[in-house]
Amino acid sequence: xxxxxxxxxxxxxxxxxxxxxxxxxxxxxxxxxxxxxxxxxxxxxxxxxxxxxxxxxxxxxxxxxxxxxxxxxxxxxxxxxxxxxxxxxxxxxxxxxxxxxxxxxxxxxxx
Amino acid sequence: xxxxxxxxxxxxxxxxxxxxxxxxxxxxxxxxxxxxxxxxxxxxxxxxxxxxxxxxxxxxxxxxxxxxxxxxxxxxxxxxxxxxxxxxxxxxxxxxxxxxxxxxxxxxxxxxxxxxxxxxxxxxxxxxxxxxxxxxxxxxxxxxxxxxxxxxxxxxxxxxxxxxxxxxxxxxxxxxxxxxxxxxxxxxxxxxxxxxxxxxxxxxxxxxxxxxxxxxxxxxxxxxxxxxxxxxxxxxxxxxxxxxxxxxxxxxxxxxxxxxxxxxxxxxxxxxxxxxxxxxxxxxxxxxxxxxxxxxxxxxxxxxxxxxxxxxxxxxxxxxxxxxxxxxxxxxxxxxxxxxxxxxxxxxxxxxxxxxxxxxxxxxxxxxxxxxxxxxxxxxxxxxxxxxxxxxxxxxxxxxxxxxxxxxxxxxx
Numbered sequence: 474x475x476x477x478x479x480x481x482x483x484x485x486x487x488x489x490x491x492x493x494x495x496x497x498x499x500x501x502x503x504x505x506x507x508x509x510x511x512x513x514x515x516x517x518x519x520x521x522x523x524x525x526x527x528x529x530x531x532x533x534x535x536x537x538x539x540x541x542x543x544x545x546x547x548x549x550x551x552x553x554x555x556x557x558x559x560x561x562x563x564x565x566x567x568x569x570x571x572x573x574x575x576x577x578x579x580x581x582x583x584x
Numbered sequence: 585x586x587x588x589x590x591x592x593x594x595x596x597x598x599x600x601x602x603x604x605x606x607x608x609x610x611x612x613x614x615x616x617x618x619x620x621x622x623x624x625x626x627x628x629x630x631x632x633x634x635x636x637x638x639x640x641x642x643x644x645x646x647x648x649x650x651x652x653x654x655x656x657x658x659x660x661x662x663x664x665x666x667x668x669x670x671x672x673x674x675x676x677x678x679x680x681x682x683x684x685x686x687x688x689x690x691x692x693x694x695x696x697x698x699x700x701x702x703x704x705x706x707x708x709x710x711x712x713x714x715x716x717x718x719x720x721x722x723x724x725x726x727x728x729x730x731x732x733x734x735x736x737x738x739x740x741x742x743x744x745x746x747x748x749x750x751x752x753x754x755x756x757x758x759x760x761x762x763x764x765x766x767x768x769x770x771x772x773x774x775x776x777x778x779x780x781x782x783x784x785x786x787x788x789x790x791x792x793x794x795x796x797x798x799x800x801x802x803x804x805x806x807x808x809x810x811x812x813x814x815x816x817x818x819x820x821x822x823x824x825x826x827x828x829x830x831x832x833x834x835x836x837x838x839x840x841x842x843x844x845x846x847x848x849x850x851x852x853x854x855x856x857x858x859x860x861x862x863x864x865x866x867x868x869x870x871x872x873x874x875x876x877x878x879x880x881x882x883x884x885x886x887x888x889x890x891x892x893x894x895x896x897x898x899x900x901x902x903x904x905x906x907x908x909x910x911x912x913x914x915x916x917x918x919x920x921x922x923x924x925x926x927x928x929x930x931x932x933x934x935x936x937x938x939x940x941x942x943x944x945x946x947x948x949x950x951x952x953x954x955x956x957x958x959x960x961x962x963x964x965x966x967x968x969x970x971x972x973x974x975x976x977x978x979x980x981x982x983x984x985x986x987x988x989x990x991x992x993x994x995x996x997x
Contacts (some may be wrong), residue, residue: 492633493717500718505702505800511957512933515799517702519930519963521712522629523622523657524690524829526958526985527930537958537985541712542655544624 480549495540495551496521496528507540508554530554588676590653592618594884595667595680597658597832600628601870602862603686604641605877606884610684611648613885619650620669620678622657628688629708630870633715641874653678659990660981661836670990682857682884685833685845686877689863691733691823692966694914695928695936696921698795698804699822707737707823714744721745724817726804728752728792731825731912732869739780741821749815751781752790752806754824755912760788763911793921795820825912826867827966833860834979843867843909850891851880859884868905875901919971928971929964931957936971945974958985 479488480495482502489498496518499507506515507530518528523542531552532538540551594610596603599621611617619626626645631638645652656669656676667678691706698704705713707729714720725746727738734751742748753760764774790808795801803816828844838853839846844866851859861880862873875898882891922928924937932953942948945955945968954968955961960983961976968974982991 489717494713497713497717500713507702510700510927510930510933514700514927514933515702516700516930517800518705518713519693519709520691520706521709521716522690524959524962525693525930529958541716542623545717 478545478547478549480545480547480551482551483553489545491545493545495530495532495538495543495545495549498545499530499540499551499553504553506553587674588671589679590618590651590676591679592616592651593680594618594682594684594881595620595678596684596686597621597667598628598686598688598862598864599623599626599652599654600686600688600862600873601630601638601641602688602864602873602877602880603628603684604645605874606684606686606859606861606881607650608641608644608648609878609881609887610885611650611881613882613887615885617648617650618653618678618680620653620656620658620667620676622655624655626652626654629712632712657984657986658832659984659986668990670984670986675990683836683859684851684877684880684884685836685838685853685858685860685864686862686873686880687829687832687864689826689828689867690962692825692827692970693822693963694824694918694921694970695926695964695967696792696794697923697926698797698801700927700930701795701797701801702799703797703801703818704795704820704822707733707821709823710819710821711737711740714741714746720819722747723819724749725819725821726750726752726792726806726815726817727821728790728804728806729823729825730754730914731823732908733823733825734821735777735781735786737821738784739777742780742784746819748781748784749817750806751784751786752792752808753786753788754791754915754918755788756915757788759911759913763907791918791921792820792822824914824918825909826863828864828866829962830864831960831962831979831983833858833864834976835981835983849895850883850888851876852883866905867909868901869908872898872901872905914970922971928967929954929957929961931955931959931963934964939968939972945972945976948974960984 485502516527519525528541529537530540593615594617596607596619599619607617607619656671658669660668738748792804793807794805830840833845838855845860859880861876879891922936926936934952934954938952948954
């Protein structure tokens with residue numbers, strides 16, 4: 474096994490020690506936000522062990538891959554969600570618009 | 585999609601210390617053992633990367649005939665005696681006569697303003713990332729939360745060149761003094777950590793009240809007594825001790841108490857032929873996990889007398905565990921960290937104020953989708969239990985988000 478592997482994160486080549494996780498490679502390229510939350514917030518890894526799902530990215534075309542549990546391989550293509558300012562981000566609608574019960578206030582949150 | 589079928593006498597879920605100990609003892613006593621784990625390598629969280637202190641256990645596993653299935657996430661029970669796990673390339677069916685649940689623990693996360701910013705991570709979370717390739721040299725790190733893990737993480741990060749600015753432990757100095765007296769045989773470990781952390785401020789009764797930044801973390805506000813101050817940093821490593829992973833046990837129908845899976849003296853759960861060991865049965869640390877694992881492995885192999893010989897060791901470790909958990913019990917002030925706009929459920933971006941309107945987790949789930957995102961409440965579930973005293977009632981299959989093809993495969997098994 475070679476000492477290092479080279480993979481591509483958002484079109485940037487990054488060299489990592491063999492056995493490294495994809496999450497570490499993404500952070501090494503300077504990308505801190507791996508994905509956007511349902512309201513458009515930037516998010517990065519939290520638990521580092523496959524519990525929180527905040528580290529999910531697209532790896533070799535497979536969406537929602539947990540980068541904290543995926544070992545880097547040579548030639549791997551990793552895509553995070555668009556960084557701020559590079560593409561328009563469309564926050565999803567708040568789920569609270571569906572209100573099956575009477576009496577609860579419609580609560581489309583505003584920050 | 586590929587599929588595989590494994591048949592064994594004893595299946596161990598979790599290849600951390602408890603799982604390895606159980607597998608070793610059972611295989612030594614003639615059982616055909618398989619170990620399944622969701623990580624790419626064995627060792628669990630504490631022995632990630634196979635550190636030298638764990639070499640004796642890795643050697644023990646190699647010395648017996650144990651099949652280790654890595655990178656496989658158990659997501660469903662097909663029928664009693666058969667679990668399904670998803671792998672990178674497909675699904676595997678795991679058939680067993682007895683089962684040991686050694687699913688370990690995760691960090692306990694509490695919401696506070698700014699905790700969703702990139703570079704705010706768990707304490708173990710940041711350590712795991714550094715262990716798996718994240719360069720940390722020269723980075724400014726604040727370590728905060730609660731529990732002995734904070735010290736271990738701070739020492740590790742410092743050893744890798746991080747500039748650890750401060751360790752903030754929410755427990756009071758009085759609680760910590762009692763703990764220090766009760767450390768018994770663990771004193772040498774404690775002194776070693778102290779040596780490694782020389783010069784790093786350790787503040788008891790201190791916690792992060794806010795993380796600030798726009799697109800990523802820029803710094804934190806710390807609170808200690810009446811004092812409040814800001815510290816600029818690159819990473820916040822923040823975890824409030826640990827919570828057991830009980831989802832699989834719950835799915836299988838094992839009785840689960842507040843602190844973990846209920847077991848008898850032989851580590852048997854309330855479901856026949858299902859054992860549990862390690863942090864899954866209650867947070868107690870490495871030594872307790874190992875001895876519980878050994879007892880479970882021996883018991884599953886029918887070696888009850890040999891298992892009983894280990895009870896005194898376990899009793900001693902359980903005393904330490906009780907001390908540990910009382911020392912690092914969370915203070916009530918931490919319930920007031922969230923503002924109305926603080927996100928509690930990170931998957932569905934559910935704020936504190938939206939949850940406050942409800943009186944049970946079920947109601948909150950139905951109305952806000954709290955706990956219904958990809959993590960299935962693994963992060964916010966413990967938080968709402970602490971904040972609102974709500975408890976998760978059930979676990980439904982699949983326990984984790986899986987590919988549709990994995991579910992379709994299930995039908996044809």
